[in-house]
Amino acid sequence: MKQFALMAALLAPVSALADVDPADWDAVLTEAEGQTVYWNAWGGSTTTNDFIAWVGDRVAEDYGVTLEHVKLTDTADAVTRVLAEKQAGENEDGAIDMIWINGANFAAMKDADLLFGPYAEQLPNWAFVDVDGKTVQTDFTVPVEGYESPWAMAQVVFIQDTADLAEPLGDMNAILEWSAANPGRFTYPQPPDFLGTTFLKQALVDLLDDPSVLAEPATDDNYAEVTAPLWAFLDELTPTLWRSGRAYPATGPAQLQLIADGEVDLAVSFSPGEATAAIANNQLPDTVRTFVLDKGTIGNASFVAIPYNSSSAAGAMVVANFLMSPEAQVRAQDPEVLGYGTVLDVDALPAEDREAFDVLELGIATLSPAELGTVQAEPHPSWMTRIGDDWMERYGVAR
Amino acid sequence: MTRRFPPLLPALTLLAMLGPVAAGLWGTLLPAFGHLPAAGISGPSLDPFRDLFAWAGLPRAVLLSISTGLFATAISLLIVVLVTAGWSGTRSFRVLERLLSPLLSVPHAAAAFGLAFLIAPSGWVSRLFSPGLTGWERPPDLLIVQDSWGLAMTAGLIVKEVPFLLLITLAALGQADAKRSVTVAQALGYGRLTGWLKTVFPRVYGQIRPPVYVVLAYAMSVVDVAVILGPNTPPPLSVQIVRWMSDPDLAMRLEGAAGALLQLALVVGALAFWRLGEVIIARLGRRWIAAGGRGRADPVVARIGLALGGASALVVLLGLGVLAIWSFAGFWGFPDALPDQFTWRNWMRFGPGTLDALGETAIIASVAASTALILTIGCLEAEYRYDLHLSRRGVWLLYLPLLIPQTAFLPGLQTMMLGLGADVGRGPVIMAHLVFVLPYVFLSLADPFRAWDARIGTIAAALGAGPDGVLWRVRLPMLLRPILTALAVGLAVSVGQYLPTLLIGGGRVSTLTTEAVALASGGDRRAIGVYGLMQTGAALVPFTLALLIPAMVWRNRRGLRHG
Numbered sequence: 001m002k003q004f005a006l007m008a009a010l011l012a013p014v015s016a017l018a019d020v021d022p023a024d025w026d027a028v029l030t031e032a033e034g035q036t037v038y039w040n041a042w043g044g045s046t047t048t049n050d051f052i053a054w055v056g057d058r059v060a061e062d063y064g065v066t067l068e069h070v071k072l073t074d075t076a077d078a079v080t081r082v083l084a085e086k087q088a089g090e091n092e093d094g095a096i097d098m099i100w101i102n103g104a105n106f107a108a109m110k111d112a113d114l115l116f117g118p119y120a121e122q123l124p125n126w127a128f129v130d131v132d133g134k135t136v137q138t139d140f141t142v143p144v145e146g147y148e149s150p151w152a153m154a155q156v157v158f159i160q161d162t163a164d165l166a167e168p169l170g171d172m173n174a175i176l177e178w179s180a181a182n183p184g185r186f187t188y189p190q191p192p193d194f195l196g197t198t199f200l201k202q203a204l205v206d207l208l209d210d211p212s213v214l215a216e217p218a219t220d221d222n223y224a225e226v227t228a229p230l231w232a233f234l235d236e237l238t239p240t241l242w243r244s245g246r247a248y249p250a251t252g253p254a255q256l257q258l259i260a261d262g263e264v265d266l267a268v269s270f271s272p273g274e275a276t277a278a279i280a281n282n283q284l285p286d287t288v289r290t291f292v293l294d295k296g297t298i299g300n301a302s303f304v305a306i307p308y309n310s311s312s313a314a315g316a317m318v319v320a321n322f323l324m325s326p327e328a329q330v331r332a333q334d335p336e337v338l339g340y341g342t343v344l345d346v347d348a349l350p351a352e353d354r355e356a357f358d359v360l361e362l363g364i365a366t367l368s369p370a371e372l373g374t375v376q377a378e379p380h381p382s383w384m385t386r387i388g389d390d391w392m393e394r395y396g397v398a399r
Numbered sequence: 400m401t402r403r404f405p406p407l408l409p410a411l412t413l414l415a416m417l418g419p420v421a422a423g424l425w426g427t428l429l430p431a432f433g434h435l436p437a438a439g440i441s442g443p444s445l446d447p448f449r450d451l452f453a454w455a456g457l458p459r460a461v462l463l464s465i466s467t468g469l470f471a472t473a474i475s476l477l478i479v480v481l482v483t484a485g486w487s488g489t490r491s492f493r494v495l496e497r498l499l500s501p502l503l504s505v506p507h508a509a510a511a512f513g514l515a516f517l518i519a520p521s522g523w524v525s526r527l528f529s530p531g532l533t534g535w536e537r538p539p540d541l542l543i544v545q546d547s548w549g550l551a552m553t554a555g556l557i558v559k560e561v562p563f564l565l566l567i568t569l570a571a572l573g574q575a576d577a578k579r580s581v582t583v584a585q586a587l588g589y590g591r592l593t594g595w596l597k598t599v600f601p602r603v604y605g606q607i608r609p610p611v612y613v614v615l616a617y618a619m620s621v622v623d624v625a626v627i628l629g630p631n632t633p634p635p636l637s638v639q640i641v642r643w644m645s646d647p648d649l650a651m652r653l654e655g656a657a658g659a660l661l662q663l664a665l666v667v668g669a670l671a672f673w674r675l676g677e678v679i680i681a682r683l684g685r686r687w688i689a690a691g692g693r694g695r696a697d698p699v700v701a702r703i704g705l706a707l708g709g710a711s712a713l714v715v716l717l718g719l720g721v722l723a724i725w726s727f728a729g730f731w732g733f734p735d736a737l738p739d740q741f742t743w744r745n746w747m748r749f750g751p752g753t754l755d756a757l758g759e760t761a762i763i764a765s766v767a768a769s770t771a772l773i774l775t776i777g778c779l780e781a782e783y784r785y786d787l788h789l790s791r792r793g794v795w796l797l798y799l800p801l802l803i804p805q806t807a808f809l810p811g812l813q814t815m816m817l818g819l820g821a822d823v824g825r826g827p828v829i830m831a832h833l834v835f836v837l838p839y840v841f842l843s844l845a846d847p848f849r850a851w852d853a854r855i856g857t858i859a860a861a862l863g864a865g866p867d868g869v870l871w872r873v874r875l876p877m878l879l880r881p882i883l884t885a886l887a888v889g890l891a892v893s894v895g896q897y898l899p900t901l902l903i904g905g906g907r908v909s910t911l912t913t914e915a916v917a918l919a920s921g922g923d924r925r926a927i928g929v930y931g932l933m934q935t936g937a938a939l940v941p942f943t944l945a946l947l948i949p950a951m952v953w954r955n956r957r958g959l960r961h962g
Contacts, residue, residue, distance in 0.1 A: 038907055043917035046926050050748065070907060071917035077901070080644070087436075095907055164537075184540030190631055192642070246632060247545040254922035261521035262537050262733035282730040282742075283923065397456030397633040 020314045022122035028314045033064040035315030039304070040078040041100035043071020044251055047277050051338050054331065059322050065315045070096070075105050082114050082307045094309035098316040101148060101305045103140045103194070104381045109305065110147055116306035116313050118146025123317060125324035130345035136301050140378040141215055148303035151323035152332055153341030154270045155372055156202050156297035157290040159256070159365075164265040168291030172206045172233060175266070179240040186266045187241050189255055190248035191388045191396070199268045200387050202298050204230045205376050214379035218386055227387060231394070238395060245395060253283075260284055272372060273339015276363030280336050289365050296374025301343060326353035335363030408777030409787065412837065413796065415774065419834045420800050423808025431656035440650065447657035454654075456633030461665065463635040467549045468619030468669055471556035476611060478557070478711060479564040481704025483603075484595035485697070487577065491705060496569065498712040500946060503562040504891050504938030505715055508916055509931030511555045511627040513718015515544045516725075516924070518551065521733045523721050529734035538733055545630050552629035556618045558711045564607065564614065565708075566888075566942075570847055570881045571606035575599050592701045593694025601684070606846040608677075613801045613842065615673055616666045620804035623897060623916060636662050640806045659807035666802055719935065726928030745925040753911065753933040760894055760910040760937055763825060767832040768889030771840040775885070778841070779848045780870055801838050805898050812903070828908045831899040832892075840889040847881035848874075877959060879952060883945035891938040911937055 020031055037059075043049055049069065056067035072078055078099045085094045101109070109115050120126060129136055129150065136150040137143065158175075160168065164185065169175045179186045189196035205211045207229040213222065238245035242264050249255040256278055258264045269275065269290070278284040304323065306316045322328055326349055329342040346357045362368055429435065433442030451457065486492035502510075516522050521538035529535040544551050577599045584594030604611075620637045629635050634642075640662060643655030724738065725731070726745050731738035781787060812831065855877070856869045864872065875882065900913050915930035953959040 043914075044922070046748070046918070046923045068907065071909070071914060073917050081902075243540060243542045243545075246542050246547060246630075248631065249922070250626065250631070251922060257922045257924065260730070260732055261519075263521050263540075282728065282925070285730065285732055393455060395632065397454075397459065 020317075022117075022119035022317055025122075025124055028317055029063060031314035032312075032318040035312040036066040036068060037097045037312050037315040037319050038068050038070050038095060039098040039100070039316075039319065040070045040072050040075075040081075040096050042073070042075060043069070044073065044253055047281065047338055051332060055319065055322065055328060058328070059319050062322075063315075063318045065318050067319055075099065075101060079105050079109055079114070082109070082309070083112065085307075085309055086112075086114065091309050093311040094307050096307050097310040097312045098304050098306055098319060100302060102300060102303050103378070104385060106139050106144075106148060106303065106305060107142045107381050109307075110142070110145075114308055115147045116308050116310060116316075117148075119306065119313075119317055120144065120146040120149035120320070122146070123149060123321040123324065125321050128326065128344045128349055129324060130343060130348075133345060134301065134343060135299065135375075135377065136343055139303060140300065140384070141380045144303070148305035149320045149324060150301040150303050150343040151320070151328075152302040152338075153299065153343055154302060155272055155292075155299035155341065155375055156198060157269050157272050157275075157292055157367065157372075159259065159267045159269050159275045159284075159288055159290050161259050161265045161285065161287055162289050163285070163287040169266075170294040172203050172293070176233060176237050176240075178266075179237060182265070183240045184242050184244070185264050187243070187245075187248055187255065187258065187264055188268050189251050191391045193251055195252040195255075195268060195270055196248070197384050197388045197391075198270055198298065200230065200234075200391060201379055201384060202268070202293075203233060204383075204387070205298060205379070206293055206295060207233055211376070211379075214383055215377060217380050217382040223386060227390070230387070231390075234391075234395065256283055259288065271338075271340060273333070273335040273341075273363060273366045275365035276335035277337065277339045279365060280363075284365075286364070290367055292367065292371070292373050296376050297372075298378055299375035300378045302340070326356065330356045330360065333357065334360055335366050339363065339366060408774060409781050412774040412778050412841075415830070415833055416800050416837050417796060419812045419831065420803060420808055423812035424803065426812065427656045427659050427807050429656075430653045431660045433653060435650075435653060440653065447653035450654045451657040451661065454639075456639070457636075460633045460636040460639055461661075463549045463630065463633075464619050464637065464662065464665055465669060467553045467556065467625075467629070467635065468615055468666075469673075471553045471560060471618040472611065472615040472673070474553075475557045475560035475564055475614065475711075478561050478704060478707045479568055480596070480600065481592070481700065482565070482708040483568050483572070484600065485592040485701025485704050487572065487595070488581075495705070495708055495712065496565070497946075498716070499562040499565050499708070500942055501939050502559075502712060502715045503566055503888075504894075504935060504942050505559070505719065506895050506912060506915065506931065506934045506938070507555075507559050507621070508623045508627065508912075509722060509927070509935060510559050510715050510718055511624045512924070512927055512931065513720075513722050514551070514555050514558065514714060515628055516721050517714065517717055519544045523717070523736075526734050526736050535734060544628060547630050547632075549629055549635065552625055552635075554714075555624050555628040556621065558714050559624075560614050560618065561708065561711045562715075564610065566884060567607050567610045567843065568603060570843065570884045571603050571850075572599075573847065573880065575602040575606070577603070588693050590694030590697030592697040592704075593692065597688045601681075606850065609798065609842045609846070612670055612673070612798065613839075615669060616798075616802040616804075619666050619669060620662055620806070622806065636665070637804060637806060640804070644806060655806075659804060662804045663807055666804065670802070719932070722928040722931045724928075725924040726932060728925060728928075745929055749926050749929040752914065753930055756909050756911045756914050756930075757933060757937060759825070759908060760912070760934075763829050763832060763900075763908070763910065764890045764893035764937075767829050767836045767893045768840065768886055770829075771833060771837040771889050772844075772882070772886050774837060775841045775844050776848075776875070776882075779845060782849075783853075784866055797838055797841055799838075800834050801842075805835075809898050809902050824904070825908060828900055828904045831903040832896055835896060835899065836889045836892050839892045840885045843885035843888045844878075844881055847878060851878060879959075880945070880949040883948055887941040887945040890941045894934065894938045 020028060022028060039052065041052060052069045059065040059067055078096055082094060082096055131137060134153055169178055188199040191197045191200060204227060205214065213226055249258055252269060255267045259267055260283060272290065275284060275288050275290050279286050279288060304320050306313050310316055324343060326344065329344050332338045332340040333342050346354055431447055433440060433444035433446050482495060517524055520541045520543060525538060580598040581591065581594050584598050585591060589597065622637050622641055625635045625638045629638065633639065636658060640655050640658040643651045643658060727741045728738035729740035729742050851874060855873060859869045859873045895912055897912050897916050900908055900910050911930060911934040915927065915934055918926045918930060
């Protein structure tokens, strides 16, 4: 009988207050204390993993929230998981409390009503977010509507090994010319890796005279015509790539390893500070620098979202809020740590916090905000999906 | 005969192994025929298969799956047979055995990374000879790793399967009366290798056939090795299935499910092909035996076998060496043979994380493996006492969890566990591991257990021992070595599980393997080095014990040391 009582106690579902109100922050804090938040985030970058571990220490200290980093190889795994839970009727206590997300994964989850919210704009630290200057209210043109909160800004930069490639390249055609003259010295992560598809989008945006057409969903009518320059460019570029385009690195960090191995001299990155952080971690030679294209490069925000069936939504909101705090943002921007751009409007911050940003050293391979130049908008996700599929048809199978 | 031994255990075992598989397959079958209510699609329809066959990469992906599977299995079996035939009982063999056995525990992913970093154009081999001999200041642009034919991947599988098959062969040798047969054959003028092949091999192969089939099925549907060493334009079918299954667009899961069924069909087809090959080889072999050749080429062939076995061990060991160097490396550029500086920094950074994961890995593996061992012994003993015999078809049920690609039934299994409210956490993960651990343990133990000479039991019974006494005091002690080997195999299998841990644990259960594979996707070799070494250690200890304990316990029982 005793055992039975014990088992019953163990099996009893933890009563979850699913409808915690984000606007009542004190109630959120009270409820969050003691909760465990399972943050599903891509685990392939050791610098990011270290940062998340630090966030865990801090929220445990200040709010009594335990943060567990669930290291994903692919964010889509988390989406799949939440969907499977919904399918099985697990609406109260899902395995995932928070996801590092953006773009197509966000669009898919929002579409399928798999997200908790809206909550983002009720978080206390939202007040400092640079709503006007940064694309934090749309995600790949999809309106966010408070279903995810931003925590880092990203922008495409190119990493060059100045030992072999001294001068920055101004546009995609210059990259093509250089690659043709130096065959086998450039590659990009294989789509559907997000950095690989980002390179394709960047190429398209740069090749088009007027990329504004990309803000609208792709249609059967305009898709072929708009993307024609991209395929012409890739047809020329591919034979000049590393391994003649018969193999590609799987991810961004794998591509950095190729630079360190001396196999390539040019790589694409979605984080202006990544190169500096990688030099500090011995992952890149100190001859590495970064550059952007003359017309500018694509930028977007990284978000976190909370699944609709999280039993620790309060704890997740506390973490999401902490991620937007000046303290976390300064640390994320420190090139020795992550080198991610901040989502905050630094000029609007209290003097003390502003100074913390001002004293940050950029690092030897990081461009200043002025040097980063124009931030181009992300195309609508439909472009990325179709281009990714077509890339796989054209270059992803044996030729 | 007392009926104290519950015949319930066989039923329980089958349920633990097949229940999840059946449920998982059902969850694959429905979407493959166009039925996935979660995505708002209801069937039945053949569209998923139509889409699958319309994929331009399919012929190549299928070919890769078949060729890597067949070649990896055939070559690793050949190496093991030649080495055992030519050298068993010699000092060289014991050296090689000691070298290879621990390698079984090296996780596939770690071994694959080691291999990749050895043979890549910027790899260690190339660094050692550059620029001195080669004149390369920069690595040449050669497609060695991830080659279109999957040769690197096949090599990666071979170096991992040779230790597995060798250990299984060793476990079977004790029951095959090898030593006397070879002595008799040699007395008749046969060479050591030819004599072994003609007299011992047919008996040994009968015992190791199940593991060989498992190797074939595994090699055809492996994911982690294929991702690291295999081509990706297109990838082998298994990798593509995982991609489809994890596509944010749910409709792609239909195509993935259809692909999973195709993969299953391929595995079944390849097994049938292999079986046909067995028949042909057996027929040719009988003629070869009857021809009476004494094996003049034996010394040469044996040396080739030893060289191949040694090479496959060396590759993994060098690969581990490279992992170790990376785990201590500061910056390490081409063409330096060693890093600029060595540092503890990587271990400081990643060490604490590995310890947490190690604890979780150890708990899960030991519970899963010992449960599997108890169930297996229970089954086999019940089979013996009640004279139950699995029919030929029944035996195949045991193989199902190993012959069905993991990708085919795990997502469906996940849904089932969710439906039962049993998802998330250590317990369900252990249950999921049991699905894979049980058959391996059973397959490792069943044949040695059955091959045990029942007359010894009869003698013991005549001396007054009851069935339990025979089991505990005679049979199990005599089978100590195969039992420990089976347990070690179970532990290693559990340590290496990636997809079940990730899917069923909802990502909340972090083992060394899930952490290592997550890191692998990022390619940080320093982190991979640290985790790979820790993971290797976790599975190394049980295998060491499986070799040491029988040797120690039976130090004064020569006849039992190989039994």
